[in-house]
Amino acid sequence: MSNKTVAGNFFEDFEVGQELRHATPRTVTEGDLALYTALYGSRFALNSSDEFARQLGLGRAPVDDLLAFHLVFGKTVPDVSLNAVANLGYANGRFGVPLFPGDTVTTTSTVTGLKENSNGKTGVVYVNSVGTNQRREVVLDYTRWVMVNKRDHAAPAPETVVPELPESVPADGLSLPDHLDLSAYDTTLAGSPFRWDDYEVGEKIDHVDGMTIEEAEHMLATRLYQNTAKVHFDQYAANSGRFQRRLIYGGHIISLARALSFNGLANACKVLAINAGSHANPTFAGDTIYAYSEVLDTIELPGRTDAGALRVRLVATKDHPAGDFPLKGDDGRYDPAVVLDLDLTVALPR
Structure with missing residues (x-):
């Protein structure tokens, strides 16, 4: 060969x-945006409406x-x-x-x-x-x-080097476009009356809705991103693997959880940072994803009076509605129902 x-x-x-x-x-392309919406049902107004985006100083929806x-x-x-x-x-x-x-x-x-x-x-x-x-x-x-x-399992081990990484992106490292002005933000059209100062540290928001994943959806999504990882596509190879099923790309769960978070965080119009994140357990076709968010911090954005930021812990669970059950057991391992533990910083109008 x-x-x-x-x-x-x-x-x-x-x-x-x-x-x-x-x-x-x-x-x-416009087709990418339409397919992304079809896959996850995301409803954030800034990304959905050119006119809404123009009202806030952008030429069109990002x-x-x-x-x-x-x-x-x-x-x-x-x-x-x-x-x-x-x-x-x-x-x-x-x-x-x-x-x-x-x-x-x-x-x-x-x-x-x-x-x-x-x-x-x-x-x-x-x-x-x-x-x-x-x-x-x-x-x-x-x-x-x-x-x-x-x-080659016999290949010698390299010198161990683990980079130092910050716990979160600091406020002065967050970038909100200068020409994006949230002072004209229409909360009615956006779907929620709650602005940045309506949220408190420690608050937990159950996003309520669930979404079941079909086999074709996660493979279609992963192909959309030209992600070629074998574990998502090749059932023949999966038959001899640990799970004997195609694994769902972890990013698919991230997008589902973010889309579900609209119900409770509809005005979190822009993701500013991914501070940390773990795919706690694998997901497969047929799993139903739920999500909740915990507010970790409220952040003043330097030089901005129109917007503030929330640092939120976005947790996704499978086949288990989000609730107050412990994320980890006494052994420090995630509960089998937890599939995503993601630390995000998002921007909201003030």
């Missing part, structure tokens, strides 16, 4: 400081921040996580300029850490990925870490 195909990088192929220029720039995240993320998969066991977490994610239909996204990554696991068969790779538009403006800058298989 020809050797012109690419098997992807294994753990021993990575080096700290290595730079990866990811293939296939992606131009965002692309949903998490669609931008997926497009940036998807570019990295063939080089970073094609041979992954699991995507483990996120940190220090900062959203920059908004994306609009017609913009083209390109992604580059730098390996910032490596740690071989004790079994000698896998290791954890840390990468900092930066997505830019056609003007080389930063759309998203974030770190993730992923467990990757070794090709």
Whole structure:
């Protein structure tokens, strides 16, 4: 057989400081936005209505921040996580300029850490990925870490390097476009009367609604982002794996949880940061996703009187309506019903 195909990088192929220029720039289209809405049902007014966006100083409705995240993320998969066991977490994610239909996204990554696991068969790779538009403006800058298989179990372990990452993105690292003015924000059209100062630290919001995932939906979504990870598509390979089922891309759960959060956080019109996040347990077709948010902090945005930010813990559960059950047991492990524990910073009108 020809050797012109690419098997992807294994753990021993990575080096700290290595730079990866990811293939296939992606131009965002109106079709992407329509399909994203069809997949998740997101209803945030700023992303849904050109007229609503124009009232706030934008030329048209921007692309949903998490669609931008997926497009940036998807570019990295063939080089970073094609041979992954699991995507483990996120940190220090900062959203920059908004994306609009017609913009083209390109992604580059730098390996910032490596740690071989004790079994000698896998290791954890840390990468900092930066997505830019056609003007080389930063759309998203974030770190993730992923467990990757070794090709050769006898390959020597690299020196362990684990990058230091902040607990959250500080207020002066949050970017809200200067031309976005939330002082004219219409809460009636947005679907909720609650503004930034109506929320309190410690408040928990049950987003109430649930959404069941169909097999075709999660595969269609993952293909939309050109995410080529084998575990999401290849049932033949999955038959010999741990779960014997296709795993749902963790980002699919992030978008579902964010869409569900509209009921209670409808005016959280822009995601400013992904501070931290874990995919606590796997999800599969047929699972029903619920979500709740806990307000961790209220943040004054420097130089802005029209908007404030909330740091929220967005938790998604499967086949278990969100409630006050403990997220983790005495052993420190997540309850099997918890599938996502995500720390976000979002902007709201004041």
